[in-house]
Amino acid sequence: MDWLSILSTATRGMFGPxxxxxxxxxxxxxxxxxxxxxxxxxxxxxxxxxxYGVAVSVATFGWPLWLGVLVGIxxxxxxxxxxxxxxxxxxxxxxxxxxxxxxxxxxxxxRSGAAEPVTGGVFGLRQFADSFFDLNPFEPxxxxxxxxxxxxxxxxxxxxxxxxxALASLLVWLLVHSPWGxxxxxxxxxxxxxxxxxxxxxxxxxxxxxxxxVLGSLAGALLxxxxxxxxxxxxxxxxxxxLYVIVILGGAGRIMGPILGSILFWFVLTFLDAFLREGTAxxxxxxxxxxxxxxxxxxxxxxxxxxxxxxxxxxxxxLGDTKELRLDVR
Amino acid sequence: xxxERIDRSATGSTASSGMPQRAALADVPPEPGARKPDALLVxxxxxxxFGGLQAVDxxxxxxxxxxxxxxxxxxxxxxxxxxxxxxxxxxxxTGSWSFDxxxxxxxxxxxxxxxxxxxxxxxxxxxxxxxxxxxVMLGAQDQRGERFLAALWRPGWQSQEREIGDRADELLERFxxxxxxxEFAGTMSGGxxxxxxxxxxxxxxxxxIMLDEPMAGVNPALTQSLLGHIEELRDDGMTIVLVxxxxxxxxxxxxxxxxxxxxxxxxxxxxxxxxxxNAVIDAxxxxxxxxxxxxxxxxxxxxxxxx
Numbered sequence: 075m076d077w078l079s080i081l082s083t084a085t086r087g088m089f090g091p092x093x094x095x096x097x098x099x100x101x102x103x104x105x106x107x108x109x110x111x112x113x114x115x116x117x118x119x120x121x122x123x124x125x126y127g128v129a130v131s132v133a134t135f136g137w138p139l140w141l142g143v144l145v146g147i148x149x150x151x152x153x154x155x156x157x158x159x160x161x162x163x164x165x166x167x168x169x170x171x172x173x174x175x176x177x178x179x180x181x182x183x184x185r186s187g188a189a190e191p192v193t194g195g196v197f198g199l200r201q202f203a204d205s206f207f208d209l210n211p212f213e214p215x216x217x218x219x220x221x222x223x224x225x226x227x228x229x230x231x232x233x234x235x236x237x238x239x240a241l242a243s244l245l246v247w248l249l250v251h252s253p254w255g256x257x258x259x260x261x262x263x264x265x266x267x268x269x270x271x272x273x274x275x276x277x278x279x280x281x282x283x284x285x286x287x288v289l290g291s292l293a294g295a296l297l298x299x300x301x302x303x304x305x306x307x308x309x310x311x312x313x314x315x316x317l318y319v320i321v322i323l324g325g326a327g328r329i330m331g332p333i334l335g336s337i338l339f340w341f342v343l344t345f346l347d348a349f350l351r352e353g354t355a356x357x358x359x360x361x362x363x364x365x366x367x368x369x370x371x372x373x374x375x376x377x378x379x380x381x382x383x384x385x386x387x388x389x390x391x392x393l394g395d396t397k398e399l400r401l402d403v404r
Numbered sequence: 405x406x407x408e409r410i411d412r413s414a415t416g417s418t419a420s421s422g423m424p425q426r427a428a429l430a431d432v433p434p435e436p437g438a439r440k441p442d443a444l445l446v447x448x449x450x451x452x453x454f455g456g457l458q459a460v461d462x463x464x465x466x467x468x469x470x471x472x473x474x475x476x477x478x479x480x481x482x483x484x485x486x487x488x489x490x491x492x493x494x495x496x497x498t499g500s501w502s503f504d505x506x507x508x509x510x511x512x513x514x515x516x517x518x519x520x521x522x523x524x525x526x527x528x529x530x531x532x533x534x535x536x537x538x539x540v541m542l543g544a545q546d547q548r549g550e551r552f553l554a555a556l557w558r559p560g561w562q563s564q565e566r567e568i569g570d571r572a573d574e575l576l577e578r579f580x581x582x583x584x585x586x587e588f589a590g591t592m593s594g595g596x597x598x599x600x601x602x603x604x605x606x607x608x609x610x611x612x613i614m615l616d617e618p619m620a621g622v623n624p625a626l627t628q629s630l631l632g633h634i635e636e637l638r639d640d641g642m643t644i645v646l647v648x649x650x651x652x653x654x655x656x657x658x659x660x661x662x663x664x665x666x667x668x669x670x671x672x673x674x675x676x677x678x679x680x681x682n683a684v685i686d687a688x689x690x691x692x693x694x695x696x697x698x699x700x701x702x703x704x705x706x707x708x709x710x711x
Contacts, residue, residue, distance in 0.1 A: 248556050253541075253549035253565065260531050260542050266493065267529035267601075271543050271608055272517035273550075281552055327533075401532040401590025 075356050080348040082221040087344025088337045091228055091300045094235030095293050096339065100320040100332035101242045102289030107318070108327035109250055110282040111262030113166050116157070116173030117290050117317050119180050122309040123149035124291025125298035126184060126193060132202035134192050139205045143295050150291035153180075154284040162279045177311055185306035198305035206299050231300045238296065239333060242289050247329050249285075258282060259327075319381055325393030334392055342380060346373035425470035426659045434673025434681070437464035444469040444612055444643050445521070450489055450499030452482075452667075459485045460496070461667040467612070467645060467660075472638050474646045474654045476678075477664030478688050483647045484526055486664070487614055491523040492516040504611065518545065522610035526617050526647070530597040532590030536581055539589050539600055540572040541565075543607030568607075575603040578633060580626065595622045599630070612643040619653050631657050651689070655679065663688060 087093065099121055106112040127146025131137040137145075153176070161172045184193045193199065212226040224232065249255050257278055260268040265275050298304045316339065324335025350369045353359035364372055390396045428441040443466035452460040460482040467473050475483045488494035490501050492513035500509040508516050517523075531539050547568065548554050549561030576582050579599040584592055589600060598621060605613055615634075619627050627650075634657060638644055648654050654661060655675045662672040665687040671678060678684050 245556075248558075249552075252555035252558070253547045253561060254552060254555035256534070256538055256542055257550055259534055259538075263531035263533055264529045266513075266525070267531060267604075268542070269493070269513040270491070270517055270523055270525070270529075271604065272514050272522075272545055273542075274514050398533055398588065398590075401588055 075352050075358055078221060080345065080352055083348040084341050084345035085222045086224065088341040089232065089236075090224070090340065091231040091235055091296075093336050093340040094232055094239055095297045095300065096317065096320060097239045097333050097336035098235065098242055098296065099290045099293035100317045100324075100336055101239065101246060102286035102293070103314075103317045104321050104326060104328075104332045105246060105282055105286035105289070107321060108331065109246075109255065109258050109262060110279060111166065112162075112279060112282060112286075113170035114173045114283070114286070115170045115311070115314055116175075116177035117286075118309045118311060118313040119153060119173065119177035120150045120287040120290030121294030121297060121313065122177070122180055122184065122306075123153055124294030125304045125309070126294075127291065128295045128298050129194075129199040129202050129304040130192055132205075133194075133199040139203065139299075142202075143292070146291045146295045147288050150287040151284055154280070154287040158280045158283045162276055162283070174311060174314075177309070177314065181306050181309055193306070194304075196306065198303055200303035203299040203302050231296065235296055235300075238292060242292075243329055243333065250329070254278075262327075319377070322391050323381070323384060325391030328391070328393040331391060331393050338392070339377075342377060343373060346376050425468055429468055429471065429660055429674065432468075432660075434671070434677040436669040436672055438466070438672060440466040440468040442469045443467060445490065445501065445503055445645075447490060447501035448499060450486070450496050450501060452485055452489055452494065452496045458667050460489060462486060462499075462669055465662065465669060467643060469643050470638065470641055471659040472634065472644045472646065472657055473660045473662060474648055474658040475662050475664060476648070476651075476654055476684075476688060477670075481664035481688075482667040483664050484616055485667075487523060487616055487647060490516075491521065491614060493523075517608065517610075520609075520611035521614065522605045522608050522612070523614040524598075524601045524605050524616055524618065526620075528594065528597040528601050530589040530592065530600055533588055535586050536576060536584045536589055536592065536600055537569070537572050537586060540575055540603050540607050541568050543604040544568040544571070545608050572603075572607060575607060579603045579630075595626070598622055599626070602630075606637070610642070612645065613637070614645045614647075616647045617649065618646065619648060619650050627653065
């Protein structure tokens with residue numbers, strides 16, 4: 075077993091473009107779930123409209139990339155309004171059902187034959203982010219420390235991605251440490267109490283849904299740019315659940331929660347992947363137990379096991395305060 | 405919203421004399437639906453049916469400005485439902501009501517609250533994972549930093565935030581909660597949460613506060629001091645409506661008592677008039693309570709709360 079190679083792969087996973095992208099989407103989900111108590115099970119839908127905003131604008135209509143990002147943001151705002159207007163007045167679980175359904179409806183719509191001339195249907199769209207990589211200030215080559223290296227392309231996406239994560243975190247920090255954030259947290263604790271004090275709860279929930287959705291759409295746009303392609307089935311409901319894992323792992327309602335959660339999630343995922351591959355390849359793990367083709371599934375089984383252990387022993391996440399969590403039970 | 409606010413402080417100052425509005429109640433006939441000389445809340449034909457149960461069936465009800473009005477009645481009489489209806493937390497089947505001359509019929513709860521009619525809940529709604537101080541600060545109205553874009557510009561709301569914080573500290577002090585200032589509300593006892601909720605409601609400077617069983621679960625000494633505060637608020641011109649089962653509290657502090665039974669107002673009057681009202685004795689007080697009141701007489705109770 076080549077431990078150095080396993081660890082360097084895992085370290086790359088921790089800080090790679092995917093970790094930044096998932097952190098960004100999770101920051102949006104944290105605004106919904108962690109600070110407002112909105113059960114949004116369709117964060118992936120916001121990522122989808124963000125990704126297709128870029129892809130369709132550039133590949134289908136030939137617009138500039140920056141306009142595509144704005145189109146994605148606009149789509150996220152519209153989606154948030156469409157989802158929120160009928161459901162935010164109802165109890166929390168209705169939003170959960172509506173959002174998970176909306177995510178699936180959108181995915182099927184974008185992959186449908188009817189939408190194919192615009193979205194590319196099941197084949198999706200590709201090669202629309204050249205103008206993003208043209209701006210890459212890094213010379214081709216490999217950058218990094220020791221065995222942990224990235225190519226110039228990944229590095230450029232990482233720089234943009236982690237910068238967006240930092241900016242989004244700063245934005246959320248400013249907001250939640252203001253009277254606006256106090257109202258948001260009061261909505262999370264008890265809507266009726268907030269209402270009795272003259273707060274327009276519906277409006278705050280809508281603002282939260284839009285803000286988190288826009289962050290999700292930026293993550294989606296960057297995801298599409300990173301791989302230079304969009305394909306509807308990338309945006310399946312499981313992505314939202316990974317985001318929940320990330321938020322809960324790091325600590326819901328904590329500024330650094332989604333960032334730490336994403337780094338850890340991707341570390342564990344890439345570590346397991348590399349470890350199992352090395353293990354089966356070198357014969358340490360017998361092929362009668364695990365075969366190469368099953369590794370992708372097996373690593374998620376271990377992630378699930380890890381999550382069960384976390385919920386048992388540290389239910390508030392890494393950064394969360396267990397005392398705080400127990401307050402609900404009373 | 406802001407003009408309503410100015411209105412209210414104006415009426416507050418004129419009412420600070422307080423006494424005439426209470427004294428005027430002496431001339432009000434003790435009968436259900438009695439007209440008051442200076443009514444702040446006027447409700448007409450407010451009805452609410454839950455399936456086969458007529459929960460609230462109020463033909464006419466008025467609350468005199470600058471007084472403490474108590475709603476009493478057996479469990480399930482519709483007192484809390486009536487609270488929910490006029491505060492916008494439930495929608496009546498029929499009915500209209502106005503507050504300070506403005507119709508509030510069908511308005512959403514937050515707008516009713518902003519109009520100056522703030523309520524508390526029978527089952528306390530402390531905001532668990534906010535500190536006691538944050539709970540109280542939330543009550544303040546017209547906070548500049550509560551708007552999305554304004555929230556990002558800290559200097560725009562910081563001075564107001566400091567003022568609000570100072571006022572919150574005063575209220576916490578008044579309700580004996582200073583010790584819990586920076587603790588999560590979820591760690592507080594049931595009684596403390598009641599107090600916190602009252603402090604939070606007062607933070608919004610309401611012209612009328614509706615307290616749903618404020619003394620349930622609060623220890624006797626604190627009850628006494630709270631009643632003192634409630635009377636002070638009344639003397640400052642605030643209108644207070646209580647739902648309460650503790651008859652010592654009701655009879656001691658109320659200027660006017662309205663008795664509900666089976667959704668209807670069956671009697672109203674001064675505490676003395678209510679105590680001897682046969683309908684109230686049958687429906688709610690029971691004979692022993694009425695008798696006891698006759699023996700002890702009303703005077704010694706009033707002295708008790710004046711202390």
